[in-house]
Amino acid sequence: MTGAPPDTQAKGIGARLARKEDARFLSGRGEFVADIRRPGMLDVAFVRAPVAHARIVDIEKPEGWESLVYTMADMAEVKPIVAASKLPGFQKSEQYPLAKDKVRFVGEMVAMCVAPSRARAEDLAEQVFVDYEDLPVVSDMHAAANGTAEGKLHEHWDSNVFLETQVDNKAGIADDVVSVRRQLSTSRQCQVPLEGRGVVCWWDHRLNRLEMTSAAQMPHINRTGLAECLGLDEGQVRVVSPDVGGGFGYKGILLPEEICCAWLAMKLDRPIRWIEDRNEHLSANANCREHAYDISVHVERSGRLAGIDCDAIVDSGAYSSYPFSACLEAAQIGSILPGPYKMDSYSCHTRSAATNKPPILPYRGVARTGVCFALEVMLDIAARELGIEPFELRERSLVGPDDMPYTNITNKLFDSGDYIACMHRAVEALDWSGWRARQAETNGRKRIGLGLATFCEQGAHGTSVYHGWGIPMVPGYEQCNARVTTDGILELQIGAHSHGQSMETTMAQVANTVLGIDPEQVRIMHGDTGGSPYSTGTWGSRNAVMSGGAVAAACEKLADRVRRLASHLMDVAADDLIFENGGVVSGDRSRSMTLADIAHTWYRAPQLLPDDVDPAGLGLVAGYKMRPDMGTFSYATHACAVEVDTVTGAVKLLDYAICEDGGVLLNPMVVEGQLLGGLAQGIGTALYEEIPFDDEAQPLASTLADYMVPGAAEMPHLTIEHMETPSPFSTFGQKGIGEGGAIAPPAAITNAVNDALGGLGAEIHSVPISPERVIAALEAAHESD
Amino acid sequence: MKAIDYRIERASDVAGAVEALQADPFAKPIAGGQSLGAMLNLRLAQPECVIDIVGLDALKGLRIESDEMVIGPLVTHARLEDGRYDDATGGMLAHVAAGIAYRAVRNSGTIGGSICHADPAADWIAATAALGATFDIQGPDGTRQVAARDFMTSAFETTLAEADVLTAIRVPALGDTARWSYRKFCRKTGEFALAIVSGVVDGQTGIERLVFSALDGAPVVIERAGLFDELAEPDARQVLLDDDALSISGHRRALHAGLLADVIADIRGTA
Numbered sequence A: 001m002t003g004a005p006p007d008t009q010a011k012g013i014g015a016r017l018a019r020k021e022d023a024r025f026l027s028g029r030g031e032f033v034a035d036i037r038r039p040g041m042l043d044v045a046f047v048r049a050p051v052a053h054a055r056i057v058d059i060e061k062p063e064g065w066e067s068l069v070y071t072m073a074d075m076a077e078v079k080p081i082v083a084a085s086k087l088p089g090f091q092k093s094e095q096y097p098l099a100k101d102k103v104r105f106v107g108e109m110v111a112m113c114v115a116p117s118r119a120r121a122e123d124l125a126e127q128v129f130v131d132y133e134d135l136p137v138v139s140d141m142h143a144a145a146n147g148t149a150e151g152k153l154h155e156h157w158d159s160n161v162f163l164e165t166q167v168d169n170k171a172g173i174a175d176d177v178v179s180v181r182r183q184l185s186t187s188r189q190c191q192v193p194l195e196g197r198g199v200v201c202w203w204d205h206r207l208n209r210l211e212m213t214s215a216a217q218m219p220h221i222n223r224t225g226l227a228e229c230l231g232l233d234e235g236q237v238r239v240v241s242p243d244v245g246g247g248f249g250y251k252g253i254l255l256p257e258e259i260c261c262a263w264l265a266m267k268l269d270r271p272i273r274w275i276e277d278r279n280e281h282l283s284a285n286a287n288c289r290e291h292a293y294d295i296s297v298h299v300e301r302s303g304r305l306a307g308i309d310c311d312a313i314v315d316s317g318a319y320s321s322y323p324f325s326a327c328l329e330a331a332q333i334g335s336i337l338p339g340p341y342k343m344d345s346y347s348c349h350t351r352s353a354a355t356n357k358p359p360i361l362p363y364r365g366v367a368r369t370g371v372c373f374a375l376e377v378m379l380d381i382a383a384r385e386l387g388i389e390p391f392e393l394r395e396r397s398l399v400g401p402d403d404m405p406y407t408n409i410t411n412k413l414f415d416s417g418d419y420i421a422c423m424h425r426a427v428e429a430l431d432w433s434g435w436r437a438r439q440a441e442t443n444g445r446k447r448i449g450l451g452l453a454t455f456c457e458q459g460a461h462g463t464s465v466y467h468g469w470g471i472p473m474v475p476g477y478e479q480c481n482a483r484v485t486t487d488g489i490l491e492l493q494i495g496a497h498s499h500g501q502s503m504e505t506t507m508a509q510v511a512n513t514v515l516g517i518d519p520e521q522v523r524i525m526h527g528d529t530g531g532s533p534y535s536t537g538t539w540g541s542r543n544a545v546m547s548g549g550a551v552a553a554a555c556e557k558l559a560d561r562v563r564r565l566a567s568h569l570m571d572v573a574a575d576d577l578i579f580e581n582g583g584v585v586s587g588d589r590s591r592s593m594t595l596a597d598i599a600h601t602w603y604r605a606p607q608l609l610p611d612d613v614d615p616a617g618l619g620l621v622a623g624y625k626m627r628p629d630m631g632t633f634s635y636a637t638h639a640c641a642v643e644v645d646t647v648t649g650a651v652k653l654l655d656y657a658i659c660e661d662g663g664v665l666l667n668p669m670v671v672e673g674q675l676l677g678g679l680a681q682g683i684g685t686a687l688y689e690e691i692p693f694d695d696e697a698q699p700l701a702s703t704l705a706d707y708m709v710p711g712a713a714e715m716p717h718l719t720i721e722h723m724e725t726p727s728p729f730s731t732f733g734q735k736g737i738g739e740g741g742a743i744a745p746p747a748a749i750t751n752a753v754n755d756a757l758g759g760l761g762a763e764i765h766s767v768p769i770s771p772e773r774v775i776a777a778l779e780a781a782h783e784s785d
Numbered sequence B: 001m002k003a004i005d006y007r008i009e010r011a012s013d014v015a016g017a018v019e020a021l022q023a024d025p026f027a028k029p030i031a032g033g034q035s036l037g038a039m040l041n042l043r044l045a046q047p048e049c050v051i052d053i054v055g056l057d058a059l060k061g062l063r064i065e066s067d068e069m070v071i072g073p074l075v076t077h078a079r080l081e082d083g084r085y086d087d088a089t090g091g092m093l094a095h096v097a098a099g100i101a102y103r104a105v106r107n108s109g110t111i112g113g114s115i116c117h118a119d120p121a122a123d124w125i126a127a128t129a130a131l132g133a134t135f136d137i138q139g140p141d142g143t144r145q146v147a148a149r150d151f152m153t154s155a156f157e158t159t160l161a162e163a164d165v166l167t168a169i170r171v172p173a174l175g176d177t178a179r180w181s182y183r184k185f186c187r188k189t190g191e192f193a194l195a196i197v198s199g200v201v202d203g204q205t206g207i208e209r210l211v212f213s214a215l216d217g218a219p220v221v222i223e224r225a226g227l228f229d230e231l232a233e234p235d236a237r238q239v240l241l242d243d244d245a246l247s248i249s250g251h252r253r254a255l256h257a258g259l260l261a262d263v264i265a266d267i268r269g270t271a
């Protein structure tokens, strides 16, 4: 890994400061939902549907235990989860927290059982007898989208399609372009954070409100959704998200389990707990990524990209999840497929298909991983067809540094950067030409291949991007509640939450840059709707920019107030004061005062301040809005070398390089951590992770024995190069970069495998690239010979 | 998921364990718990009683006795991996052990548990068959011996009766000039194998043995003189791979074919 040696003095923006949260995490002292105990707490277990599509004829509660088993009939006052979109033609689903009338996927909850322990609750669940009348199962998204499926998910719908969209920016292209067309797909997989979902909730009689501790990325949004479904006013719900062991999008969703547990806590007036297990996680809840593309790219002989035509389907599963809605992925495909490329012509038709599978949920990168895979794999196929290196094609087609700021074919405003230089740095970091030489020497059983993938990651996108979707959540601005305590500690409360983003460290670094305060003296409080400003939470690579902007704004305002007090106490003009080392100094450095001294005076010795002092004090709320709010565009190129065993189909990663531009990095070490974690997940998508479903939509990977995630041994050697082109739109020039690591690996690795197999006429079109898929591709090539 | 409510009984000796198993038809012994633990939590095993045999010294330790190694069923994969014992297999035991799961699993998981669990992809099932081992089994009617190749009957099924305890694994010593090969294909580190092929050739005893494993059921053992010379011919390999006993096709056949080529090269010293 490259990068400047750590500067042990610097603690502000740009410093490789060790993470403040590590002390508790590395010594096992974090507090996660499952660590929480409440007196009198009961556990629940859910009865889940064993079939994918069936009418519920009857539910028989175990005799003598009826009072410990609940069905939707018992929860009549609870409203279903509705996450509609106002985009024209959207068909909305109603998801009752416990199935009502019929079940629509294997694992859907039918009844809730409560007992003093989870094991006992499971004993009860085993004795609940449900009589199902099978309905025709919709297991194939193509059949769902094309109207050829026999079954129908939602009776009142016209079809099995949530939403259909069409982007049409077609224009004339030259006759002699090279056009390539393929059908590509990404498999249904799981987010697999180390910690699953979990909830503990109870009714607080003193404050007359529901207290819910939940492993959540977006506690305010959860609160809004909960209040709506339960018929409470929002003040009667407090959601606290404690330490969270990874979210990746899955924890940004309001779960039916949360609604059930909240209802039961109110009903029984007892603390109620549900901790998701891996089986529930894999087979019923955390599903993502299933895309299918029929895509054509048109490239001029020179290697310049002229146009793209695409028809995409996303298997959205049975319901639209709150708050993002079932069309998030497919409609995003239409707008982001062109990636960082310039082109003359573009069209994209998308459908969000409803099937008898769990709802599809966002996962790190959301639709970007799929579109990057689709487009980048096509570009390499086109380059091979033209007989040029993949970077030559991209060099002629990427948006250039002189084009910035650039509005692309789908009206995205790119803020800054040099995408072509970034790509070349990744190519060099991998030693592309060295690998090409080695490749030429190996053409036996084991073949070497090289691949790369370029993408951009829009982060912190705001109102103008989201309001058009008409979904339950539209981001606007971000606020920070800041105060200095009597002893000079800076407390910052934000509405977003960290589930691994290191915000306790990076937000303290922002405060250090503005106020000169030591990060150790800064306390970040987040993940609690109790007193924090409303926030849409942590998603879409938005916190470095949005929470960072809000923290900076609050610190600036506090600085003003501190300056005025200090000016009086030190008898120095306010604009002659500099913030440094946890205090203020006069310009000529003759006088100084610590923040603790100033705070002490304000709170505990007001007699030292003038009578006309501004009584607003050392606490305030300040906000941040990015203008324009199209978001920041970070970008990267991933390049890799692989070895493919043509007998077994095994793919081995030989080397990997990433060059990335995240604008001004708040903490390069944290960014590298994000890249490493993202890369591991991207390798999972590329090579290992998949939940196959059979024709009856039964999930075939429901434990970690069947669902494979990469481990430490599967990580390749990695070289990281940073570029730092500031964004002109954010406070410090920082850009969102949390998801990128997981976006490009499926594309880069598939390109490398296809490069290795190219000489044999075989091509991979689906991830994960399992050994079976490699062998099948080789056999298909053999047959067509 | 959580296990059903069961009780744990600690056996004081092998006879006591057999007695406890006999007394309760739903009882199961537990060794390292690496397989049974998962079975319990998934409620695939619902015993009313679990007999803890981990304290039984008679089932521990490994030693060479005349011309064979006697391995206690409670010997862990990690112990076999580390190789700090008198070995009569030319390092094969350590090699096989090192390839099982992750170290954390190897620290607890035992050779006996692996054999009794009889997962079709279990390494010891394949390796003991390749080494021509025999197992000592103690039951209500006394002790008996079963050859490794006859022990497993189908996936997760063995000749063990309900109250039987595996008490020793006997591995014949390999001669000085013997050669062995153990090859498996796993999707990634720590996963069960999708294909296993192992070969052992011992000039001193004239034994030539080839084992295919990670099949639908028990491993297939082929043992005859001149086997590996025969298999130098590609056609002979195809005949072997197409044998109904293996019943492999598609990708699985391709994997076994690839491993077979490796094993032959290892054994014939042409790798």
Ligand SMILES: Cc1cc2nc3c(=O)[nH]c(=O)nc-3n(C[C@H](O)[C@H](O)[C@H](O)COP(=O)(O)OP(=O)(O)OC[C@H]3O[C@@H](n4cnc5c(N)ncnc54)[C@H](O)[C@@H]3O)c2cc1C
Pocket: B028, B029, B030, B031, B032, B033, B034, B035, B036, B037, B053, B073, B099, B100, B101, B102, B105, B108, B109, B110, B111, B112, B113, B114, B115, B116, B117, B121, B122, B123, B124, B160, B164, B165, B166, B167, B190, B191, B192, B193
């Ligand atoms: C993540 C993971 C990966 C793994 N990967 C591999 C792998 O790659 N290759 C491989 O071979 N194995 C693998 N295993 C299985 C591992 O080897 C287990 O250790 C082994 O299968 C069981 O051994 P144990 O001592 O834990 O037995 P237990 O789980 O305690 O028992 C297993 C079964 O054997 C019975 N039993 C145990 N001892 C006796 C006895 N002396 N007499 C009669 N019955 C007995 C028990 O009743 C039970 O039915 C893996 C396990 C895990 C968790």
